[in-house]
Amino acid sequence: MNWFTKTFSSTIGRKIVMSITGLFLCSFLVVHLLGNLQLFKDDGGAAFNIYSDFMAHNGIIRFMEIILVLGFLFHIYDAIVLTRRNKAARPIDYAEQRPQENSTWSSRNMGLLGxxxxxxxxxxxxxxxxxxxxxxxxxxxxxxxxxxxxxxRVMESFNVWWYVAIYVISMVALAYHLIHGFQSAFQTLGLDHKKYTPFIQGFGYFFSVVVCLAFAAIPLYFFFFK
Incomplete structure (x- = not known):
């Protein structure tokens, strides 16, 4: 197992793990959003409560929660390790930098967004x-x-203005995080080609904006209309 440990503790290995776990977490966002859309049903919360009960007691779902937690932990840990390695490799910044000319704001602030x-x-x-x-x-x-x-609990939480503000601001941060992370993950996995890259970038942008807008719409809906 020595080769396995060395491979996935290397910089490229950790980037691969970050890419895989990041894409896995994107799939979780879709599933989580589909469930949360039950909140928009005008049934007094019946559909959402039944859905929540199913998620809480289904054996397969509970097992996947463990996988999800591991995915988060690996993603966060590798992000911290890679950030430290990047800083150690260049402890002193260049005298003249124009990062805005060759990188996006989100790519330069992934640590802050994370x-x-x-x-x-x-x-x-x-x-x-x-x-x-x-x-x-x-x-x-x-x-x-x-x-x-x-x-x-959802109604009570989303009628508190500061919690709604935190939620919406966090969705903005998540959108920027995904916009860079989505296409970066495919690039790390070697799926980078002039034919596919424009589509991946376009779909990643669409996915990031639509999913995060949908999540942000939930607290705003409860705050203003419920």
Whole structure:
């Protein structure tokens, strides 16, 4: 296993791991968004509460949560290691730099964007995931079956202006993070070609903007209309 350890602890190996875990996390965003769209149904939260109960008690989903957590941990750890290696390789900046001429703002600030997203993720998990998994939510009866009322928690949270602001700002940060990360992941994996790259960049931009706009629309919808 020595060759395996050396390969994936090298700089290129860590970039590959970051790319794979990043694309995996993109797939999670889609699944998570599809579930959260239940919040827009005008049924008093019934569909969302039933969906949340299914996610909390389905064995396959619970197993995938472990994979998801590992994906996040590997992605974050490799990002920290690569950032430190880059700084160690060039401890003193060049005398004259014009980074805006050969790189995008998001590519130069991936660390900052990632930090904002990580802080949001901790707040988000503490506010929703922990109560949903470990108790603390009120019950609600839907068709003679009692469910935990996560919908009520959503309504209460998204009627607090500063929490809505944090959520929306974090989605902006996530959009910028994805815009660079999506196409960068394909490039790292060797899927970089003049025929495919424009499509990958275009789709990545579309994916990043649409997904993050949809997520940001949820707290804004509750704050202004609920």
């Amino acid at each position: 930090t904002v997203i990580l802080v949001f993720l901790i707040i988000h998990l503490w506010n929703f995931f922990v109560p949903a998994r470990f108790g603390g939510l009120e019950g609600v009866v839907i068709e003679d079956v009692e469910y935990e009322n996560l919908y009520l």
